[in-house]
Amino acid sequence: MAKRLQQVECRNTTYISGDWPIIWERAEGANVWDVDGNRYLDMTSGFGVAGIGYGFTGDALREQSSVLMHAMGDVHPARVKVELCEALSEMTFERWGKGKGKCLFGNSGFEAVEAALKSAVMATGRGGILSFEGGYHGLGYGALLGAGIDWFRKPFEGQLAKVSERLKFPINGEELEIFSEELGKIDGSRIGAVLVEPIQGRGGIIVPPTGFLKILRDWCDESGAILIFDEIYTGFWRTGKLFACDWENVVPDLICLGKALSGGFPISVCVGSAEIMDKWPETDGEALHTSTFLGNPMGCAMALEALRRYSDVGCERMVAEATANLLAAAGSLLDLEFVTEIRGRGLMLGIQTDSGDRVIGAVKKMLKNGIIALPDGPVGDVLAFTPPFSVTVEEIDHALRVTLQAFTE
Ligand SMILES: Cc1ncc(COP(=O)(O)O)c(C=O)c1O
Structure with a gap:
């Protein structure tokens, strides 16, 4: 299958070697089966998508697809789009006591970021973006404006406007002080958007010190810039609270x-306070930002089901328990001289090592032994675990035994 793919897919997309990739056939819970019938334990949740395991929104998809698969998103939308907007408003800005939240849908995550960047321009009239080293917001041209990993950005720089300022993402109190000073030197009158992940994911699972988000909030309030939290990775209980910003x-x-x-359906959204989102002009029938599949009914139905299930199963407790199990099991890795730190929040755990080669070597061995994991960080020297919230203590212990073996054999 991999060889067939190699003939017909852009060669930059799927990495193919003798022992990589596996080709997926089906998935359930925290398990994935490949086309050869081998079973794997997925410690990545498929890039953080499978919140409480694979397939938990499958019934909603089947039901919705039997009656309506597609609607005319910005012209004649589906009922479920209305309901999803209401649910998202309730769980964000209404819950935060800021009145209604207003939604702008996309398909992939980067489209939500681009919708947010456009919303910031609408609200401020300013094109400047303040973003962070190590930041990852997806790979569309708009999202790349705020990219903090040069590797993704450099080849396309010729087509990117020079609108962003980049600051170091602070990792401790000392760096937070330096950051505050640097922020103070930035000319706020040019900046329309501050784009930040409350916890960096792809950048290496980096939790900034307490107070960082508040400093950004205050700076935006003073300068008039729009504060955008990219919670595409951290959202929906991944860190142990509904959103990572809820910790602070x-x-x-x-x-x-x-x-x-x-x-598991490509749907994303930028939700904004009504105050900001109402800076968009009211449409007269020609939306300034939309797409064919905007608010796709299958995606909306799955999202509504996901939100219901997240609330029904008690994610806070579920993630707290799994996190405690994961931390306990991962602790043994600190005995390895090349593991320098284990960090993260909730089910976003990063194991910092001394080299990217070491991590990719371990990840390949782990795959052979039935564990799916990925390297993170700008140079891939962080082994990341972001398992489904439903992962059991046995599964965690097994994954960590295989990890230890892969690092040491
Ligand atoms: C924080 C963050 N923002 C944006 C994106 C981009 O999302 P997508 O790959 O769905 O476009 C990602 C993807 O990993 C992400 O982690």
Whole structure:
């Protein structure tokens, strides 16, 4: 299958070697089966999508697809789009006591980021973007404006406007002080959007010190810039709270959501406070920002089901328990001299090592032994675990035994 793919897919897309990739056939819970019938334990949730396991929104998809698969998103939308907007408003800006939230849908996560960047321009009239080293917001041209990993950005720089300022993402109190000073030097009158992940994911699972988000909030309030939290990875209980910003009680102007929103359908959304979103002109029938599949009914139905299930199963407790199990099991890796730190929040755990080669070597061995994991960080030297919330203690212990073996054999 891999060889067939190689003939017909852009060669930059799927990495293919003798022992990579596996070709998926089906998935359920935290398990994936490949086309040869081998079973794997997925410690990535498929890039963070399978919140409480694979397939938990499947019934909603089947039901919705039997009556309506597609509607005319910005012209004649589906009932479920209305319901999803209401649910998202309720769980974001209404819950935060800021009145209604207003939604702008996309398909992939980067589209939610681009919708947010456009919303910031609408609200401020300013094109400048403040973003962070190590930041990852997806790979569309708009999202790349805020990219903090040069590797993704450099080849396309010729087509990217020079609108962004980039600051170091602080990792401790000392760096937070330096960051505050640097922020103070930035000319706020040019910046329309501050684009930030409350916890960096792809950048290496980096949790900034407490107070960082508040400093950004205050700076935006002073300068008039729009604060965008990209919670595409961290949203929907991944970190142990509904959104990562809930740990610090800092409310953004716009929040970007995707991945676990639907549990497996390409749907994303930028939700903003009505105050900001109403800076968009009212449409007279020609939307300034839309797409063919905007608010697709299957995606909306799956997202509504996901939100119901997240609330029914008690994600806070579920993630807290799984996190405790994961931390306990991962602790043994600290005995390895090349593991320098284990960090993260909730079910976003990063194991910092001394080299990208070491991590990719381990990840390949783990795959052979039935564990799906991925390297993270700009140079891939972080082994990341972001398992489904439903992962059991036995599964975690097994995954960590295989990890230890892969690192040491
Ligand atoms: C924080 C964050 N923002 C945006 C994206 C881009 O989402 P997508 O790949 O669905 O376009 C990702 C993807 O990993 C992400 O982690």
